Amino acid sequence: MSKRRNTRRTRADTTQASTATMDAFSNPAARIGFGTMDLLQATEYPLTRMTQNYQLLTSLYRDNWIVQNIVATIPNDMIRKWYEIRSGIAPEYIDQMARLERTTQLRKKLLTGLCWGRLYGGAVGVILIRGQNDMSQPLDLDSIMPGSFLGLQILDRWSGVYPESDVVTDPSDPDFGLPDYYIIRDETTGQTAVRVHHSRVIRFIGRELPWLEQVAEQYWGESELEAIYSEVVKxxxxxxxxxxxxxxxxxxxxxxxxxxxxxxxxxxxxxxxxxxxxxxxxxxxxxxxxxxxxxxxxxxxxxxxxxxxADVYDRVMMDVAGAARTPVTKLFGRSPAGMNATGESDMRNYYDYIDGLRETDFRAIIERLLPIMALSAWGQIPDDLEIDFPPMQTPDAKETAEIAERKTNAILAVYQNDLIDSATAQQELQTLTEETGMFGKITDESIEAGRGQTYSSSRAMQDPLMGLELPREPASGNEGDFE
Structure with missing residues (x-):
């Protein structure tokens, strides 16, 4: 019985494997659809892996100003509004961190890494710590002394950086599934200069790839120019x-x-x-x-x-901007054309995209560097150390005033209907300080004094006749009769 069942399954598998599924539209008489001699059916998409063509990518970057803008515009906007430290530390500690960033040129190094990662599909930033010469060992935060952080050394994937085949197998490691070590060679002699543990490396890649393509690219990403190349050529x-x-x-x-x-x-x-x-x-x-x-x-x-x-050129220009995921205003340096064309919606979508990149990609980079920088600048890591990214798009003075008016009126309407007390209303107004720059002078004492005080009770305290009983009018028909 078991042998007969296995034979039947084998025959079914063979039949299924030899049967071609034709679930596509085809009209051979009109030469339209699948399998016909149609011009559309002649279209092919060969796998070129242009990211591995170093000479082509370098030539495009050196020769074409649009390619330079494609590579550099998004990284510049990602770091233009720097991160903000959310912690209870004193302001002088923030100044010390900013001084360390300027000394190590951290912004410039991160910008360079992001640009080369987008151009070549991969780059690394090697974390440099004074006194730690054996870079093959995992980075130990306890070994970082004050003033020991020296910044990053940026190397693109063609500058002698070679990921090893062994990958990180610990699921709790942020680099799980990525190379465990990186070999840095001297390209002039071909000899290995240093073997670096992955905990000492910041990775910058271009566009994400499926797993098998990552392996084919030696665990790097795809160059931004590979998906944009045909549009740039047009x-x-x-x-x-x-x-x-x-x-x-x-x-x-x-x-x-x-x-x-x-x-x-x-x-x-x-x-x-x-x-x-x-x-x-x-x-x-x-x-x-x-x-x-x-x-x-x-x-x-x-x-x-x-x-x-002009219309043809504008359409081609819009295709390039769409492929680069960058508005025409940012990429080509020109204002939108046409009736009622302001570009505000495009810029709003673009800034939302940059905010997403900062949260998904840039936050991981900063959070890896921040403990090292804190130990180097302060000698300790605060327990409440967090970072936040300010929004890319901020309202102007007119928009800020409109926002403040609308939100203030909404809070007052709730308060005047006795749905909240004075303390809650003041707290709601206080939360608008960062957004509008107003109501920052509301003190904690004022909030505490208004606790439990509703709008009606405050009005009652201002009415001098409240609580006094007024004389009643005599009933109709009995005027002048007193008993």
């Missing part, structure tokens, strides 16, 4: 063709009788004289705007119109 060709058309904006041509006979049957001397005449005419026209022709010959002028070229 834009450069369109721009070059538009520039070439300007030379043909105004073309003169001459009707000459017997020109075909002159060029076909005349001797070499006559042709040479004809060409000399044409050359002299061109010089005269360039210098004096005059051309002398024989009587009976005709001179014509053809002017090229550039109508529609």
């Amino acid at each position: 834009r450069d060709n369109v721009s070059g063709n538009i520039a070439a058309l300007t030379f043909r904006a105004n073309v003169n041509y001459l009707e000459a009788d017997g020109l075909d006979q002159l060029l076909g049957t005349a001797n070499t001397e006559m042709q040479r004289r004809f060409w000399n005449l044409m050359q002299a005419q061109a010089i005269m026209e360039s210098n004096f705007g005059t051309r002398i022709i024989n009587k009976g010959d005709a001179m014509h002028n053809v002017q090229y119109t550039f109508t529609g070229l």
Whole structure:
């Protein structure tokens, strides 16, 4: 019974494997759809792995200003608004941390790492600690002395950094599944300079890849230019063709009788004289705007119109910006065109994207460096040490005033309906300080004094007749009767 069941399963598997599933639209008579001789069906997407072409990526970066903007714009915006430390430490400690960042040029080093990671798909920042020469050992925070943090050494993936094949197997490690060690070689001699443990390395990569492609790229990411390359090529060709058309904006041509006979049957001397005449005419026209022709010959002028070229260029430019995930205003340095085009929605979406990158990618980098920097600057790590990123898009003075007015009116409306007391209303107003810059002078004593005081009770205390009993009016029909 078991043997018969296994045989039946084997036959079913064989039948299923040999049967092709055709669940696509196809119209062979019209040559439309799957399997037909259609131009769309001839489209292919070969796996090129352009990220491994160092010469091409470097040439694009050095030659093309749009590529330079694609590489550098997003990293610049990611670090433009620096992180803020959320802790109960004294302000002088914040100044010491800022001084350490300036001394080690931390911002510049992180910007460089982010840029090379986007360009080549991978880069590293080796953490430098004074007195720790054996970099093959895991980084021990207890061994970091005050003033020992020396910054980062940034190396892109083509500068002699080679991940080893062994990966981190501890699931609790932030680098789980990534290389355990990195070999740094001297590219001039080819010898290994140092073997670095992964805990001493900050990784910068471009676009994330599936697992098998990560392995193919030696655990690096994909260059940003690989997904944008075709759009950049289209834009450069369109721009070059538009520039070439300007030379043909105004073309003169001459009707000459017997020109075909002159060029076909005349001797070499006559042709040479004809060409000399044409050359002299061109010089005269360039210098004096005059051309002398024989009587009976005709001179014509053809002017090229550039109508529609601007629209074509704008569409190509928008495709490049979309592929780069960067607004046209940021990438090309020009204002949006068209009726009612302000670009505000594009910039809002872009800043939301940058805020997301800072939380998903940049936070992990800062949180790895922050304990090392705290030990180097302060000698200790505060228990409540946290960081926060201020939003990229902040309202202007007019928008801030409108926000303050609307939120204040909402709080007052709730308070005047006796739904909250004065203390709660003041606390709600106090929370608007960071957003609006107002109500920062509300003290804790004022809040405590208003605890339990509603709007009606405060109005009652201001009414001098409250609590006094007014004389009652006599009942109708009994005026003047007292018992």
